[in-house]
Amino acid sequence: MIVEVGGTVGDIEGQPFLEAIRQMRMNVSRHDTLCVHVTFLPYIGATGELKTKPTQHSVRDLRSIGIQPNVIIARTDYPVSQDVTDKIALFCDVDKEAVIPLQTIDLLYEVPLILEDAGLGNYLVEQLQLEVGKPDLSEWRNLVKRMRAAKQAEPLRIAVVGKYVELHDAYMSVKEALFHAASAQNCRLEIEWIYSGDLEKEKGWDRLASAHGIVVPGGFGYRGVEGKIMAARYARERKIPYLGLCLGMQVMCVEFARNVLGLEGANSSEFESAEHPVIDLMLEQRGITDMGGTMRLGLYPCQLQPGTVAAEAYHNVPEVQERHRHRFEFNNAYRTRFDQHGMAFSGLSPDGELVEIAEIKDHPFMVGSQFHPEFLSRPNQPHPLFLAFVRAAAQRRDALPQEVVNNANGFVRKDVPDETERRK
Amino acid sequence: MPKPKYIFCTGGVVSSVGKGVTAAAIGRILKARGLRVAVQKLDPYLNVDPGTMSPYQHGEVFVTADGAETDLDLGHYERFIDENLNRTCNVTAGQVYGYVIDKERRGVLMW
Numbered sequence: 001m002i003v004e005v006g007g008t009v010g011d012i013e014g015q016p017f018l019e020a021i022r023q024m025r026m027n028v029s030r031h032d033t034l035c036v037h038v039t040f041l042p043y044i045g046a047t048g049e050l051k052t053k054p055t056q057h058s059v060r061d062l063r064s065i066g067i068q069p070n071v072i073i074a075r076t077d078y079p080v081s082q083d084v085t086d087k088i089a090l091f092c093d094v095d096k097e098a099v100i101p102l103q104t105i106d107l108l109y110e111v112p113l114i115l116e117d118a119g120l121g122n123y124l125v126e127q128l129q130l131e132v133g134k135p136d137l138s139e140w141r142n143l144v145k146r147m148r149a150a151k152q153a154e155p156l157r158i159a160v161v162g163k164y165v166e167l168h169d170a171y172m173s174v175k176e177a178l179f180h181a182a183s184a185q186n187c188r189l190e191i192e193w194i195y196s197g198d199l200e201k202e203k204g205w206d207r208l209a210s211a212h213g214i215v216v217p218g219g220f221g222y223r224g225v226e227g228k229i230m231a232a233r234y235a236r237e238r239k240i241p242y243l244g245l246c247l248g249m250q251v252m253c254v255e256f257a258r259n260v261l262g263l264e265g266a267n268s269s270e271f272e273s274a275e276h277p278v279i280d281l282m283l284e285q286r287g288i289t290d291m292g293g294t295m296r297l298g299l300y301p302c303q304l305q306p307g308t309v310a311a312e313a314y315h316n317v318p319e320v321q322e323r324h325r326h327r328f329e330f331n332n333a334y335r336t337r338f339d340q341h342g343m344a345f346s347g348l349s350p351d352g353e354l355v356e357i358a359e360i361k362d363h364p365f366m367v368g369s370q371f372h373p374e375f376l377s378r379p380n381q382p383h384p385l386f387l388a389f390v391r392a393a394a395q396r397r398d399a400l401p402q403e404v405v406n407n408a409n410g411f412v413r414k415d416v417p418d419e420t421e422r423r424k
Numbered sequence: 425m426p427k428p429k430y431i432f433c434t435g436g437v438v439s440s441v442g443k444g445v446t447a448a449a450i451g452r453i454l455k456a457r458g459l460r461v462a463v464q465k466l467d468p469y470l471n472v473d474p475g476t477m478s479p480y481q482h483g484e485v486f487v488t489a490d491g492a493e494t495d496l497d498l499g500h501y502e503r504f505i506d507e508n509l510n511r512t513c514n515v516t517a518g519q520v521y522g523y524v525i526d527k528e529r530r531g532v533l534m535w
Contacts, residue, residue, distance in 0.1 A: 002454075004433040004447040004497065006467040013468040013517060021432050032429050038443045039436040058436025069434070077442040108445055112452040112504065121453040128429045132457035140452065169483030172496045176503060292476050298491025323487045375487055375499070378506050392467065 009037075010061045021068040031129045037062060037069035041076040041084070041101075050076055052088050057263040058093040070127060071098045079103060098123055107151070109379055110144050113137065143380055156187035156394055159211035161231040163224040165193035172388065173353030174217045174245065178376035181386035187394055208234060211333035213241040213365075213393030214401075216248030218325070218372060222271040227253045241365040241392035243385065246326055249358055249368025250279045252340070253330055256360070260341050270328050278338075282354075295327050300349065302356035302371065309348030310357045320347075322356070322371035328356035329370065347405045367393035392395055444497030448504035455505055463501035463513065465494070471520040488513070 006022070025033045039055040053076060061352025062069060072094050074080060080101035089096040100118045102111070115121070121135055158178055164170035175191065182189035192211055198204040208214065214235045216228050228248065232255040236241035244252045252270055257266030257278045288294045303319050304311040314320055332353065335345065347357025347369065360366035369385060377383035389400040433447040444465070451461045467474075474482045475493035486499040492511030502509055527533050 001428050001446050002431045002433060002451050002461065002463045004463065004465045005435070006469075006495070006497075008435045008437065008439050010436075011468065013470075017466045018434070018510075024430070028430070032427065033432065034430070035432045035434060036446070037434050037436055038441060038446050040438050040441045042437075054437040062434060062436065067432075067434070073446055074425065097495075099466040102442075102446070108500075109446055109450040109504075111442075112456075115446075115449050116453045116456070121449070121457065124431065124450070124454065125457065128431075130429065130457075130459065132459060135453065135456040137453070137456045140456065164479045167480055167483065169496060170479035173486065173499045176499070292472060293493060295475075297487060297493065299489040323489060324491075325485070325487045325493070326465060370456060372487060375502075378503055382508065395436060 009058050009065070015065070018062075018065045018067060025067070031127070034071070034124065034127055034368055035062075035067055035069045036071040036073060038073045038075060041074050041078075041080065043078050050078060050080060050084055052084060052091070055088055056091045068357055069094060070122065071100065073115075073120075074099065074101045075103045075104070076101060095123075098223055099183050107144065109140075109147060112140060113144060116310050120414045122385070139380065146186075147179075147379075150183040151188055153186045153188045154397075155190045156182055156191055156213070156390065156397060157190045157211045158182075158390075158393060159192040159194050159214045159230055159231075160193045161196050161199070161208070161214060161216050163196055163221070165195050168193065171217055172282070173374040173377070174215065177374040177378075177383055177386045178215070178390070180377050180379050180382035181390040183379075184382045184387065184396060188389065194231075196224035196231065198228035199230050200224075211240070212397040213243070213389060215329065215389075216245070216251060216372075217241045218246030218248065220247070220270075222327050225251060225268075225271060229258075232256075233259055236360055236363060236366055239363055241396055242363075242367070243365075243389040244368030245372055245374065246370060249370055250330075251357060252360075252366070252368040253278050253343070256338065256341075256343055257334065260343075268328055268357055276334070278331050280327050282327060282329045285327045295326050298323060300324055300356075300371070302347040303350055304357075305344070305346045305348070308344050308357075309359050309365060309388070310346035310369075310385070312366070313384045315384065319350070322369070322373060323375040324371045326370060330358065364396070365389055444500045445504075446459065447497070448500040451505040453500060458534075461505050461507065464507060464516050465497050465501075467495055467514065467516040469516055470521070471516060472518045472522060473514070473516065 005017050041050040043050055063199055085099040088099045097119055098121055120202050125132055164236040179189050192207045194207055196202045214231055228251040232252045257263040266278045267274035268279035269277040299321050301319050301321055342361045344359050344361050345355050346359050357369045373383045373385045435443040437495035451463050455461045473493045474485050484496040485493045486496050488510055489508050490510045498509055
């Protein structure tokens with residue numbers, strides 16, 4: 001059991017957890033617990049040195065609470081010499097082999113290999129007196145090798161159109177899921193982060209136009225939604241691969257209602273009391289006033305409709321389980337009309353009532369899911385929808401002469417005025 | 425089941441230096457030795473979960489299979505150790521205090 005304590009040692013709010021850990025260490029055998037302390041070595045440019053003093057101080061703080069760390073992992077942006085790690089070992093009272101430098105790297109998935117090669121695995125096993133076999137990281141090493149190779153391959157530009165794009169952490173799983181899928185298909189992933197509000201102000205369109213595929217991830221609140229709707233329209237009309245996640249699926253439906261069905265007043269009732277609420281509050285959600293933990297959350301089944309892009313992406317299995325986080329859903333009153341005009345509902349809840357996946361029929365890949373497939377993507381097992389999306393984006397990249405992509409922004413803007421005009 | 429062993433991961437000096445990825449990576453190197461591994465995050469804030477927090481403050485809300493809204497580090501854990509975690513894998517100070525206060529009000533703690 002590995003237990004990470006959030007925050008840093010010395011924060012007042014973290015004290016109760018550290019005290020609990022101290023007490024717990026008294027109650028179990030000496031070889032049953034171990035503390036790994038992760039610190040940072042700042043670099044002083046003037047003298048060209050990595051400083052260990054902050055690490056010493058933080059270990060002193062930890063000891064004053066009654067916890068002596070067994071392992072120190074020293075994060076740094078620069079190479080660390082043996083002198084520095086020995087010094088940390090001496091002043092922090094930790095075995096020399098238990099001070100492990102961890103330099104910043106561009107590939108997260110390499111961290112286990114760095115720690116293993118620095119001897120951490122064997123040290124932990126020895127200290128905890130675990131009886132284990134030889135470590136087998138060969139699969140992981142192959143995975144990292146493949147990711148490294150993909151980083152040298154041809155770039156695949158994916159636009160992520162969202163509201164919180166300044167903070168990439170807000171889309172951590174989406175970013176990782178795209179990376180898993182791109183690496184598995186030997187593509188170097190380049191994400192263009194586009195703030196959807198910018199599209200509303202006619203900004204960022206050149207970057208959107210240069211993308212081989214567009215992702216609209218989940219979100220809440222009306223700000224930036226119209227920009228996402230514009231991005232969905234752009235993807236549909238120009239047949240650019242599009243993956244909509246949660247809200248990204250909902251804006252795809254609103255866009256379709258407005259511009260294909262001609263329902264001008266279509267919107268989600270999350271944002272306004274729309275004339276055509278094509279996205280509406282779920283029946284089960286009515287009457288719920290508390291906001292915390294009350295959405296439709298977690299794993300639910302989704303049945304796939306044969307012959308659809310989504311079903312093919314999932315290798316034609318009849319049913320999948322996916323993780324959800326939503327309050328609103330596709331309004332079934334509009335289902336027939338959508339279906340007649342070219343949108344297929346390729347994934348449904350087992351009772352057929354809830355639209356889980358929607359897709360545009362006459363399009364290489366325009367799929368939206370009410371669930372969040374990004375939560376199930378693993379580096380060794382990229383998610384099927386992300387894989388299919390990346391494959392479609394790579395096909396578009398390979399089919400397009402480069403100048404078409406580069407010059408696309410010239411004619412993109414024609415779409416924009418009527419859309420913004422209409423909202424005024 | 426053999427006795428569980430506990431590795432506690434603390435952070436010093438500054439935050440955001442990759443403590444979550446480090447914990448997740450330790451999970452992977454232990455799993456590579458045939459051990460069963462789970463990773464848990466203790467968050468010192470008073471919110472019950474990050475579900476109602478601004479993504480600017482907190483980053484992504486990661487959803488577990490059993491429907492808990494959790495810290496994004498759980499995403500790293502699942503991706504690195506390739507196991508599905510559950511709601512017990514993210515404990516916040518708010519949950520602990522809420523539990524204690526609820527018991528106190530119900531009189532369960534009276535002597």
